[in-house]
Amino acid sequence: MGTPGEGLGRCSHALIRGVPESLGSGEGSGAGLPALDLAKAQREHGVLGGKLRQRLGLQLLELPPEESLPLGPLLGDTAVIQGDTALITRPWSPARRPEVDGVRKALQDLGLRIVEMGDESATLDGTDVLFTGREFFVGLSKWTNHRGAEIVADTFRAMAVLTDHPYASLTLPDDTAADCLFLRPGLPGASPFLLHRGGGDLPNSQEALQKLTDVTLVPVSCSELEKVGAGLSSLCLVLSTRPHS
Template sequence: IHTPGPSMGARWGGEEGHKEPLPPLPVDFARAEREYQLYVGVLKNKLGLQVLELPADESLPDCIFVEDVAVVCEETALITRPGAPSRRKEVDAMKRALESLNLNIVEMTDENATLDGGDVLFTGREFFVGLSRRTNQRGAEILADTFKDYAVSTVPVYGTLHLKSFCSMAGPNLIAIGSTEAAQKALKDAILLHSKNFKKKVKFTKSGMEGFCPIVHHNSIGGLWHTQKQNANLLGSRPVL
């Protein structure tokens, strides 16, 4: 994970993928630091995980979104080519960090490809890749070539930035997905286009936080990260944070 830096508060704002872009909102950096320390504390002290912390990079305000620059499955890490040119230098620090873990590194060098990890949903059995403003078909093809043991299906994404802006895995064979028009269209497309692969239970939420509830399975602890309590109850789990 990346330590947040003050520059994140200077420019981070609304998602460009919306039909009507949201106005930029100032980030309370002091609050962000407190929440970061809480997050790291839960990972280390409550779950007993080892955490590799990367220093803040003031020249790359979006580097805190580490999932966008690498997709890791088993012992292989695919270093992505982010759709936003301003984020492409983020891959250097991520590559060094993953190399230090002795992972098999695959780099996306095709200049015609773009892929953000926020568009990659791994179910444990297959990948769904959102085709969005940040991820294109060539990026999805390279992911499929990298992880040949898993089926890869693409889903068009409209009206939001990433596929995982409105959905997350919330347990084995369980997807939490929003009730917005964009979310429902993506779900319909996934079922129509990939009915053979789409064998998942789906539960709908209304909080707008569907993209922020990755499941935790560690030392017999099951729960949801960063989700509201009502969503955790709906999904049959309990919030860890």
């Protein structure tokens, strides 16, 4: 989302994908997903998009829902973006690999440089990757293997720090970091924003967040989509189409 220094994290666009009916039934593509309240999931997703656009001032791009891709709204899993480069991931589940196609096209249309993962032995989940401005933390998991982490390092020519623990534990307690997005929309004189799961979703996170006095906190809920493994970091991709310093 930026390069070390003044431009770190400054964003101009957010990309999301609509919630399909197949996610509500839990039957799409034979995914065996838990059934959820579709109307509530769509409502929460709409609120997220509204806050990205209206509260944070980002240009919002929404891909249409696809019934054959029940987990398509978790598009943060499909790419790792830093600066003007987007690494298109290779999801661990073959059923999820078609999700990258629409994301790739959208990022190409925005002018990003697209890098593909050509190694079929590699798997990578975008939300297993955290860029600090100096290095990448890559969580090795069921979804991301060592070869996938190596490709992150090779793509961005940076140090990749591998960890067997979720990167959430590196920043906030109670595994809440995956449910936060730190954004600098690039507005002159504006403090950065921290988009986070509100107290109704994660009450144990509030004490930690309240210690952050130099950011504007923007609460949002995704309690229904959480049932299928969604955190805020997986529900959107944020990026900049502006030149990076």
